[in-house]
Amino acid sequence: MTAASGSRAIAANALRSAGILDRDERMRDASDKPGGRKGAHKTSHKSRTSHRPRPIDALTGKDQAATSSRTAMLASRLAAGDSLAIRGAAKGPLGRLRRNALSGGATANTPPSIVELWKEFVKRKWNADGKFLNFERIAEDEYVQRNKMWMPNSAEKELSVMFKLASVLFPEVQTISLAHNNLVSGRVLSRLSHYLPNLANLSLQGNRLSLWKDLDYISGRKGRLSQLRELILLDNPLRNNEYGKDRERYKSEVARRFPALEMLDMEPIPKIAFDVPHASTSHAAPAGPAPTTFPVEMGESFIAGVDGALLSGFLVRFLPLYDNQRTALMDVYHPKATFSFSSNTQIPIRARIEGYRHSKQMPHQRKQDWARWGAGKPGGSRNLNRLAGGNVDRLVKSLHVGNEDIIKAMAELPTTKHDVAGSPEKFCIDAWPVQQGDSPQLFVTIHGQFEEEPSQCIMSFDRSFILAPAPEGSRAKQSGWDLMILSDMLVIRQYSSHDAWRPGPMRVQAGDPLSITPATAQPSAQSARSLQEMLAAIPEPQRSLVMQICQRTGLNVEYAVQCLEGNAWDVERAVANFEQVKSTLSREAFL
Amino acid sequence: MTTLTKNDIEIATRAADQFTRLYYSTYDSATRVDDLPNFYRPSSALTWNGRPFQGSDGVRKLISAMPTTKHEIQSFDCHPIPGTQPPNLLITVSGIVTHGRGPTGNPPAASGKSVDGQPRVFSQTFMLVPDPTAPPTKAGEVAKYYVNSDALRFVG
Numbered sequence: 001m002t003a004a005s006g007s008r009a010i011a012a013n014a015l016r017s018a019g020i021l022d023r024d025e026r027m028r029d030a031s032d033k034p035g036g037r038k039g040a041h042k043t044s045h046k047s048r049t050s051h052r053p054r055p056i057d058a059l060t061g062k063d064q065a066a067t068s069s070r071t072a073m074l075a076s077r078l079a080a081g082d083s084l085a086i087r088g089a090a091k092g093p094l095g096r097l098r099r100n101a102l103s104g105g106a107t108a109n110t111p112p113s114i115v116e117l118w119k120e121f122v123k124r125k126w127n128a129d130g131k132f133l134n135f136e137r138i139a140e141d142e143y144v145q146r147n148k149m150w151m152p153n154s155a156e157k158e159l160s161v162m163f164k165l166a167s168v169l170f171p172e173v174q175t176i177s178l179a180h181n182n183l184v185s186g187r188v189l190s191r192l193s194h195y196l197p198n199l200a201n202l203s204l205q206g207n208r209l210s211l212w213k214d215l216d217y218i219s220g221r222k223g224r225l226s227q228l229r230e231l232i233l234l235d236n237p238l239r240n241n242e243y244g245k246d247r248e249r250y251k252s253e254v255a256r257r258f259p260a261l262e263m264l265d266m267e268p269i270p271k272i273a274f275d276v277p278h279a280s281t282s283h284a285a286p287a288g289p290a291p292t293t294f295p296v297e298m299g300e301s302f303i304a305g306v307d308g309a310l311l312s313g314f315l316v317r318f319l320p321l322y323d324n325q326r327t328a329l330m331d332v333y334h335p336k337a338t339f340s341f342s343s344n345t346q347i348p349i350r351a352r353i354e355g356y357r358h359s360k361q362m363p364h365q366r367k368q369d370w371a372r373w374g375a376g377k378p379g380g381s382r383n384l385n386r387l388a389g390g391n392v393d394r395l396v397k398s399l400h401v402g403n404e405d406i407i408k409a410m411a412e413l414p415t416t417k418h419d420v421a422g423s424p425e426k427f428c429i430d431a432w433p434v435q436q437g438d439s440p441q442l443f444v445t446i447h448g449q450f451e452e453e454p455s456q457c458i459m460s461f462d463r464s465f466i467l468a469p470a471p472e473g474s475r476a477k478q479s480g481w482d483l484m485i486l487s488d489m490l491v492i493r494q495y496s497s498h499d500a501w502r503p504g505p506m507r508v509q510a511g512d513p514l515s516i517t518p519a520t521a522q523p524s525a526q527s528a529r530s531l532q533e534m535l536a537a538i539p540e541p542q543r544s545l546v547m548q549i550c551q552r553t554g555l556n557v558e559y560a561v562q563c564l565e566g567n568a569w570d571v572e573r574a575v576a577n578f579e580q581v582k583s584t585l586s587r588e589a590f591l
Numbered sequence: 592m593t594t595l596t597k598n599d600i601e602i603a604t605r606a607a608d609q610f611t612r613l614y615y616s617t618y619d620s621a622t623r624v625d626d627l628p629n630f631y632r633p634s635s636a637l638t639w640n641g642r643p644f645q646g647s648d649g650v651r652k653l654i655s656a657m658p659t660t661k662h663e664i665q666s667f668d669c670h671p672i673p674g675t676q677p678p679n680l681l682i683t684v685s686g687i688v689t690h691g692r693g694p695t696g697n698p699p700a701a702s703g704k705s706v707d708g709q710p711r712v713f714s715q716t717f718m719l720v721p722d723p724t725a726p727p728t729k730a731g732e733v734a735k736y737y738v739n740s741d742a743l744r745f746v747g
Contacts, residue, residue: 226609226612248598252598252601255601255605256601256604256605259605259608259609259612260609262729262730262731262732263730263731268729268730268731268732269731270598270602270731270732270733271602271605271606271731271732271733272602272603272605272606272677272680272719272721272732272733272734272735272736273727273728273729273732273733273734273735273736274609274610274613274630274735274736274737275629275630275735275737290657290658290659290691291655291656291657291658292658292691293658294656294657294658294690295639295652295653295655295656295657296639296640296642296656297640297642298640298641298745299638299640299641299642300641301641302638302641302642302643302742304643334592334673336592336594336595336673337673338595338670338671338672338673338681340668340670342666342667342668342685343666344665344666344685344686346665346687348687348710348712348747349687349706349709349710350706350709350710350711350712350747351712351747353704353705353706353709354706382668383666383667383668384604384607384608384666384667384668384669385664385665385666385667386666392601395600395601395604396597396600396601399600399670401594401595401673428641428744428746430638430641430742430744432636432740434636434718434739434740436674436675436679436720436739439674439675443716443718443740443742445714445716445742445744447714447744447746460746460747462683462685462714462716462744462746464681464683464716466672466679466681466718486672486673486674487670487672487673487681489668489670489681489683489716491666491668491683491685491714493685493712493746493747496712496746496747497747500711500712500744500745500746500747501640501641501744501745501746503641506745507707507708508658508690508691508696508707508708509691509692509696509697509698509707509708510697510698510705510707510708511697511698511700511707512707
């Protein structure tokens with residue numbers, strides 16, 4: 001007998017005497033896979049009670065796969081009696097159910113069930129004022145010792161029960177301390193986020209957690225404490241080692257696992273906050289049924305507050321260079337610009353129904369291969385949906401900063417062909433100016449498609465830019481660019497048709513009539529958009545001239561620009577000209 | 592212009608992680624009409640499929656007339672935009688959205704080949720900026736950010 005199995009046997013004996021395990025049931029290793037557990041059942045004695053689940057299993061819902069219908073029923077009754085039913089609510093007088101639940105060969109003197117014991121324990125540890133469950137030093141607790149409830153080697157089950165009881169008895173719990181419990185693996189916490197996904201504060205101080213993997217049980221993709229604001233890992237080997245090695249790295253490794261984290265080991269973590277909606281302030285049900293039609297029809301490209309020619313001039317030059325001569329784009333990127341691309345590899349349902357992958361018009365669709373887009377390589381696709389919980393280095397490496405790094409990264413991407421001139425309907429642009437500080441910027445999104453070369457496979461893309469007027473003397477300006485790129489974010493998708501943005505009414509459900517209430521007129525949107533914002537895209541010194549014209553004539557930005565252009569950017573001539581023609585101008589010329 | 596640090600990138604990534612989670616769970620919730628406008632300010636500019644709406648009130652108007660939604664994020668990305676400090680953020684989200692009752696809401700006679708009612712692919716780009724009128728309330732809080740610009744399109 002190995003040391004491990006020896007200690008398991010000791011633990012099993014203890015559990016039997018505590019009533020957790022049936023007399024003839026083997027101790028199950030907490031690390032057993034479901035299949036392994038099944039195996040354990042098969043080899044156990046074939047006595048009448050050998051299939052009875054541990055009450056603890058019934059509570060955590062882990063018995064379902066491996067139990068007979070008889071025991072499943074018992075388990076659900078037990079659960080019902082405790083008002084902790086996993087399936088269905090309590091059905092009858094508690095006492096009778098309790099007796100039934102315990103009647104599986106038990107005598108009248110059966111001690112309280114282990115669930116009852118833990119329930120009592122959880123209640124004792126509840127601090128209502130602090131919404132705090134204090135599960136520190138469980139092994140040293142007098143009540144736990146007296147009832148022989150705590151087996152460090154099977155803590156996963158016990159803690160799962162405690163978490164579930166907590167979620168039922170005290171759903172408002174905000175804080176849990178599991179400090180000083182000699183926990184050696186994060187596995188024991190694997191059910192925490194399942195039962196208490198909104199937990200705000202957690203202390204694991206003074207345990208023996210030593211690996212990042214241990215944290216993944218509460219920060220992994222499936223079970224993440226996404227609301228966790230404070231975490232204490234002090235006095236764990238993990239914290240001591242990593243903090244000693246590289247303090248900043250330790251912090252960011254923890255922080256990236258918990259998007260809401262504000263305090264780590266009692267030190268603040270820098271973070272950006274949002275006006276998080278407060279459920280309590282809103283009255284749940286909306287008035288009336290939800291609408292069954294879309295609020296407005298699909299609209300054309302929306303370009304406002306910026307000279308359309310300026311923007312199209314930029315794109316008509318940028319995209320062919322991106323296709324044919326990426327190195328020539330060195331100057332259009334600001335020396336500190338950012339670029340990244342990410343791939344969304346899912347095949348869209350509508351595209352699948354339309355059968356684009358097998359379309360005769362597009363015979364190369366099946367040659368599509370994400371490997372060409374650097375799938376899995378460092379510095380490749382920056383899909384944060386996959387990376388956010390991942391390696392910090394990869395987050396940083398896949399964001400290319402500075403024009404030189406950007407051009408280098410782009411050179412590794414497959415060659416493309418954007419047919420902007422040939423089929424403009426296959427592209428859709430939304431753009432408007434944003435004024436930030438003293439620097440006017442343009443917010444631009446483009447959706448469209450390109451042909452990947454040499455495969456000739458058609459792919460869809462979404463590309464978002466932050467552009468700024470190229471200042472006089474800048475490298476961009478010297479290379480003939482009126483706009484330069486501050487940020488460029490590219491998303492590559494499986495092909496979907498541009499029908500998706502064909503202007504007009506859209507159906508919610510099949511059979512809905514396409515006649516829709518006319519697009520809610522939104523004249524206010526543009527006129528209410530601040531003058532400042534509209535002006536932002538116009539470079540100095542013209543901007544101040546436009547502003548003067550707007551102020552003196554009441555013309556809107558678009559007409560003010562026209563008026564100035566027609567008068568060689570001479571303000572006085574423009575105003576005089578305005579006075580001559582103002583009676584002929586329609587309402588839309590004015591602010 | 593200050594150079595972006597590794598720290599800027601990490602903070603931006605976490606912010607985007609939390610923002611996308613909060614934003615779409617709010618959008619899909621029963622309290623969306625009251626809660627979604629909180630992410631915006633009166634000066635915010637947004638378009639929904641090319642149609643402009645202005646500010647928090649515009650968001651309220653838009654979302655009040657929207658069929659129920661269920662969003663699934665498939666990919667997202669975030670850059671700190673070089674320039675101001677703390678940096679503005681550019682966030683792009685790609686995913687699918689089901690409106691109303693989805694395919695199960697289609698009449699029984701509808702063909703299985705019909706795309707109506709099926710989830711659409713959406714692409715939504717946000718520019719998030721710090722709110723100078725909302726100073727940090729907690730230690731470690733860099734700033735409170737809001738949606739300054741938001742452009743959504745159905746793209747598949």
